[in-house]
Amino acid sequence: MFPKGTKRKFSDSGEEPVPSGEQGQPAPSAAARTLSSSYSLQRQSLLDMSLIKLQLCHMLVEPNLCRSVLIANTVRQIQEEMTQDGTWQIMTQALAAAQCPADRLVATEVLCRQTDMAAQAGQSPKPFSVVGLEEGYHSEEVVMDGDGDTEVTMSTLSTVSPQLSSASYLPGPFGMGPCWEEEEEEGECEEDEEEDSEECVSEGEEADRDHLTGDSRTGEQVFGTFEIKHPAPPPDPALEELFSDVDASYYDLDTVLTGMQSAPKMGPYDLLESLSSHGPTALSSSTSCRSDLNELDHIMEIIVGS
Amino acid sequence: MLGYLLNSALSLFPADIISTVEFNYSGELLATGDKGGRVVIFQHEQESKNRPHLRGEYNVYSTFQSHEPEFDYLKSLEIEEKINKIRWLPQQNAAHFLLSTNDKTIKLWKISERDKRAEGYNLKDEDGRLRDPFRITSLRVPVLMPMDLMVEASPRRIFANAHTYHINSISVNSDHETYLSADDLRINLWHLEITDRSFNIVDIKPANMEELTEVITAAECHPHQCNVFVYSSSKGTIRLCDMRAAALCDRHSKFFEEPEDPSSRSFFSEIISSISDVKFSHSGRYMMTRDYLSVKVWDLNMENRPVETYQVHEYLRSKLCSLYENDCIFDKFECCWNGSDSAIMTGSYNNFFRMFDRNTRRDITLEASRESSKPRATLKPRKVSTGGKRKKDEISVDSLDFNKKILHTAWHPKDNVIAVAATNNLYIFQDKIN
Numbered sequence: 001m002f003p004k005g006t007k008r009k010f011s012d013s014g015e016e017p018v019p020s021g022e023q024g025q026p027a028p029s030a031a032a033r034t035l036s037s038s039y040s041l042q043r044q045s046l047l048d049m050s051l052i053k054l055q056l057c058h059m060l061v062e063p064n065l066c067r068s069v070l071i072a073n074t075v076r077q078i079q080e081e082m083t084q085d086g087t088w089q090i091m092t093q094a095l096a097a098a099q100c101p102a103d104r105l106v107a108t109e110v111l112c113r114q115t116d117m118a119a120q121a122g123q124s125p126k127p128f129s130v131v132g133l134e135e136g137y138h139s140e141e142v143v144m145d146g147d148g149d150t151e152v153t154m155s156t157l158s159t160v161s162p163q164l165s166s167a168s169y170l171p172g173p174f175g176m177g178p179c180w181e182e183e184e185e186e187g188e189c190e191e192d193e194e195e196d197s198e199e200c201v202s203e204g205e206e207a208d209r210d211h212l213t214g215d216s217r218t219g220e221q222v223f224g225t226f227e228i229k230h231p232a233p234p235p236d237p238a239l240e241e242l243f244s245d246v247d248a249s250y251y252d253l254d255t256v257l258t259g260m261q262s263a264p265k266m267g268p269y270d271l272l273e274s275l276s277s278h279g280p281t282a283l284s285s286s287t288s289c290r291s292d293l294n295e296l297d298h299i300m301e302i303i304v305g306s
Numbered sequence: 307m308l309g310y311l312l313n314s315a316l317s318l319f320p321a322d323i324i325s326t327v328e329f330n331y332s333g334e335l336l337a338t339g340d341k342g343g344r345v346v347i348f349q350h351e352q353e354s355k356n357r358p359h360l361r362g363e364y365n366v367y368s369t370f371q372s373h374e375p376e377f378d379y380l381k382s383l384e385i386e387e388k389i390n391k392i393r394w395l396p397q398q399n400a401a402h403f404l405l406s407t408n409d410k411t412i413k414l415w416k417i418s419e420r421d422k423r424a425e426g427y428n429l430k431d432e433d434g435r436l437r438d439p440f441r442i443t444s445l446r447v448p449v450l451m452p453m454d455l456m457v458e459a460s461p462r463r464i465f466a467n468a469h470t471y472h473i474n475s476i477s478v479n480s481d482h483e484t485y486l487s488a489d490d491l492r493i494n495l496w497h498l499e500i501t502d503r504s505f506n507i508v509d510i511k512p513a514n515m516e517e518l519t520e521v522i523t524a525a526e527c528h529p530h531q532c533n534v535f536v537y538s539s540s541k542g543t544i545r546l547c548d549m550r551a552a553a554l555c556d557r558h559s560k561f562f563e564e565p566e567d568p569s570s571r572s573f574f575s576e577i578i579s580s581i582s583d584v585k586f587s588h589s590g591r592y593m594m595t596r597d598y599l600s601v602k603v604w605d606l607n608m609e610n611r612p613v614e615t616y617q618v619h620e621y622l623r624s625k626l627c628s629l630y631e632n633d634c635i636f637d638k639f640e641c642c643w644n645g646s647d648s649a650i651m652t653g654s655y656n657n658f659f660r661m662f663d664r665n666t667r668r669d670i671t672l673e674a675s676r677e678s679s680k681p682r683a684t685l686k687p688r689k690v691s692t693g694g695k696r697k698k699d700e701i702s703v704d705s706l707d708f709n710k711k712i713l714h715t716a717w718h719p720k721d722n723v724i725a726v727a728a729t730n731n732l733y734i735f736q737d738k739i740n
Contacts (some may be wrong), residue, residue, distance in 0.1 A: 042627075046573060064469055065490040066521045066540050067636045070577045071521055077573055087653060 040087060043078055051076045309684040310672060313735040314363045318346060324727035326714055330394040330402065333718040335658055336364055337404055338732055339389025343373040345406055345459075347417065348732075361736050368417055370459035373408040385410050391476050393485070395498075400430075403462070405485065409472040412487055414463035414498065420456045424448040443555060450652045467739060468494050468504045475525045481532040488525035488537060489499045495549070507555045508547065523581050523638075530590045534559075538595060542579030546606065564606055564611045574626040574635065581637035587647040588719075594650055596641040599623060601652050601662070616662045616669065621692045621703050632707050650682065653712025656701065657728045658688055674712060674726040674733040684738060 048073050082088040322340040329336050336348040349367035376385040387408055395403040396637060399420040426448040431437055471489035478485045486507070487494050493508035508525075514520050521540045524634065528534035533549045545558035566575065578598035582587045586593045587603075592613070595602050602612035618639075622629060629635040634655075641652040653659045654671070662669045673679075678686065691700035716726040722737035 044629075048629065053633075063634070066523060066580070067633075068517060070540055070580060070636070071519050073576055074573055077576075211705070 043082070044091075047075060047078045047082075050078070309724075309738045310724070310735045310737060311684050311718065312679040312681060312733065313350075313361060313736040314365075314732075315676065316348070316366075316681060316732045316734070318730055322713060324387050324728050324732060325390065326392050327716040327725050327727045327732070328392045328394060328404075328715050329718055329725070330404075331396050331719060333723070335367065335394070335402060335718050335732070336716070338394045338725075338727065339372065339392050340730075341388045343371055343375070343387030343389060345372045345389060345404075345409065345415070345551060347457075348734075358707075367572045368389050368457040368459055370415070372413060372415065372461075373411065374428070376410075390473055393476050393478050395478055396482055398482075405476050406479065406593075407476050407487065410466070410469055412465040412473070412476060412496075413461050414465070415459050416462045417457060417459045417676065419444070420458060422450040423453045425451045439733055444663065460712070463498065463501050465496055465501050466505070472562055474493050474523060475537075477525060477527040477535070479527045479532050480530055484532075485524060486527060486535060488522050490521040491673065493522065493525055493535075493537060493555075505553070507549065507585070509554065509556060524584045525558055526584055526593075528590055529586050529588060536584055536586070536593060538581035539582040539586040541576060542581055542597060544581065544584060544595060544604070559607050560606070562609045562612075570623075572626070574630060577630070577635055583640040585643060587643050588645065589647055592647065594641055594643065596639050596652055598635060598637075598639075600639050601650060603650070603664070612665065616650070616660075618652055619658075619690070620661055621690055625703065629708070631691075632708065634711075636715060637711055639711075639713050640715060642715055644717045644722070647653045647715075651716055651717060651724060652713050653726070655708050655711050656706040657710040657712060658690075659712045659715055659726055662695065672735075674728040674731075674735075675710075675711060676731075678731060679735075685735065 028046070054068060079088065082091070108198050316340070318340060322342040322344065324338050325340040327336070328338075328690070334350050336350075338346050340346070343367075346366060347368040348364040350364055351362040353362045362631050365503075366414060367530065370387060373387040373388040377383075378385055384703045389406050390408060391405055392406045395405070395414075397403075400414050402421055404415050404417070406415060426446055428442060428444065429437060443551055452454040454468070465487070467488065471491050473487055473489045475488040476485060484495055484497050486509075487496065487504075492506055492512040494504040495507050496504045507568070508522070510520065510522060519541075523538050523540055525535060525537035528536075534546065534593050535555075536544055536546045542563065544562040544586045546560035548559045551557070551559060560578060563585070566579075578594035579594045581597050583596040584593060591606060593606060595604065595612075596618075596737070600618055601616045603614035603616075604612045626635060639653050641650060643650055647665050648665055649661055651659060651661045657673050657675045658671050659672050659674060660669060671690070672685045673688050678688075689697075689700045690706070691697060691702050698701050710729065712728055717724040718724065724735050726733045726735065
């Protein structure tokens, strides 16, 4: 019934699931405490699973829209429920607490901000939406908003600064994923001015910080991560804990993570990979990233006709 | 329920998974489409005098490549050649016509027989060279001579470039002039003779794609009223539309939805309520919908709940999370009526398929596999054990093979003959004749 070697995280028969390692959480509020920990753990792993599913739609063939919509609705449902009982805030605050290395993770989803997000800062946060379902979408970006503050990226569920709100990105003119090429955590990403409607932050660009957001703290948190630093710092224990709840057995994430070194399209997994294995691999990934970036930029130029 | 036994077991090319099965109006022909874009048509042979217990077998009649893989350069995406649906046109002359579609393009195919050829032309020399016309002095009329039967398939119309999203349904209208095609967000109405344009009759695409929460999953024309059609959604609703009311049928005439049972609500409720198939009964009074765990029969005059609900594999309800994990929860099962609308059939996992008798309320589970289909032996009913104790011959839920799914089944329009597609094998079963 299950692929060989897959560890069933979510218990169907009512067994206690493996703790998902949210040790970074502060003491739960009363509302959260009333939820059975088993239920909330199960719900959390369902959320992780759903986000991974939406990410794994980068196939050669256009993904199944019905399936994507159903998964997105499920994520939205979970998000709403978690928002209602307050666990959403707790989770995102906890993840925000592990700021420094987590900032690397935000790269993926922050990169997918619009450049005029300062304009959007005033908007009330939108509920989760499966953006990128625009016709011709090539890759899907999953961005979730909490009730006001929090951003959650992909499967890592790390958070951007609370100030980044209304996060749904708009797909580019051809629905291309916004910034896969920029998701190497320390790879140099080329900034392409024409493409800033879909492209995201270019790293280490001082001017962009101010341009892209009105909140300086946000900008620093977000963009400070993108300065090229070599070599990658040693793994952070908090970071390890963050990933401990991402069950690598889902869909053979191991192979996904290790195999995705040179594929810029799998942005989040690139980050995960390079974070867990640092040093020499990180450097080599930036080189391969660069050539892939060039290729993608070239393609974009052809398409845009510039 | 009648006992069923194997009529024919046909193994198509091993690499290709059957993606659609459809009898024609008389039941003489059975068309299958596969993942490789091919259509294989089987024909019912005359009953053999030697084997009176067997209705005629079905043998291959015609094979042709309907669709080829394409590449959309603008989006950098492949367009699969997989045949999503085949629908026959009613027969009007000696030739047969069918519509076959992949994700983007619908084609009208003409299948015709040739069993004679003209011979006796005096236009060529013995060595095959054309003779000089001035040297031909006598008029010789060619004679038609019999030849080995040749079945030719030729594409007569190609209906392309009308769907941005993936086509999930086509349905021929009862006027025999028009047909509809439905994708995830839109439904178009075509005239069979006109390929360069179609009418958009339903459009549920939101202005802002970020607000998309529901898609169209299936659509069908009413069997008798050429102005009526239905379409189902991923939220478990069915809308019946009347084309006389407006050019754009965004506003439904009837809205069918069963209220949700709050006690069984879970995060998977919406997913399992998504309707994967909708079929009108032959009478036109009822329609049947298939969602993940059940089949429902609706009276077109009652919108607030179905008149009958049949559980296909309720034992999977406690396994929904695992089925979500391995994506099986998104499998799209089809369903079908028998000719008299007294029975319905749908598929399940482990190569099981289920038949429900609407009158007696009896149901049966059968298996389509080589091992269980001995020639001339009646199929043994199968049972999945749900309780703790597994009886002999029962199979436990955890032993089910979820890779062996029966998504496509078809019922002969008149006889008790059924076609069941099990991955890359086609099984044709018939009822026992005494």
